[in-house]
Amino acid sequence: MKKGVFVFLSILLSNLYVFAQSNAEFGIKGGLNLTFFNVEQANFGPNAETEVGYYGGIFVDVHIDESLSIQPELLYIGLGDFEFLNAPIYAKYEVANNFDILVGPSLNYFFDFFSNKFKVRGDVSVAYHIIKPLDIHMKYTIGFEEISPNGLFIGLGYRL
Structure with a gap:
């Protein structure tokens, strides 16, 4: 289990290093996480349970052109009591001045919760740049499996 996490993180970090050689910006982000569990269905459903948590991490924004970038x-x-790693890989498009839409797969490694520790989910996100280095963002994560939770993330991002 620990070896798999190490390999996963090593591959991700080496890819970030390669991206850093191009036209890229690095940053940090964090905020509030609301996760909706429903064992019978992977949606809100009539009897969904909600857990409140937190998140924090790093990102790199690799510019392809003026309005399109890739943001892992x-x-x-x-x-x-649960902890996991979330590694979304977004296609990011600036739809208006200071307003972005991000969409892509989300690779997740759950430390404690599921017997199948690795899950792929889908993310849809929006971000508004309050000032050039600071943005407020919100994303919704959709679990594709029966017991995979959906989540709503609201937070701040800061470009270094």
Whole structure:
């Protein structure tokens, strides 16, 4: 288990290093996480349970052109007694001045919760740049498996 996490993080960090050689910006982000559990369905459902947690991590924004970029992230998420790593890989598009839409797969490694520790989910996110280095963002994560939770993330990002 620990070896798999180490290999996963090594590959992700080496990719971030390669991206850093191009036109890229680095940053940190963090905020509040609301996770919705429903064992019968992977949606809010009528009897969903909600857990409140936190998240924090790093990102790199690799510019392809003026309005399009790729933004991989590595986030640590704490949710009650559960902890996991979330590594979304976003296609980011600036739809208006200071307003971005991000969409892409989310690779997740759960430390404690599931017997199948690795899960792929889908993310849809929006970000508004309050000032050039500071943004406020919100993302919704969709679990594709029956017991995979959905989550709503609200937080701040800061470009270094």
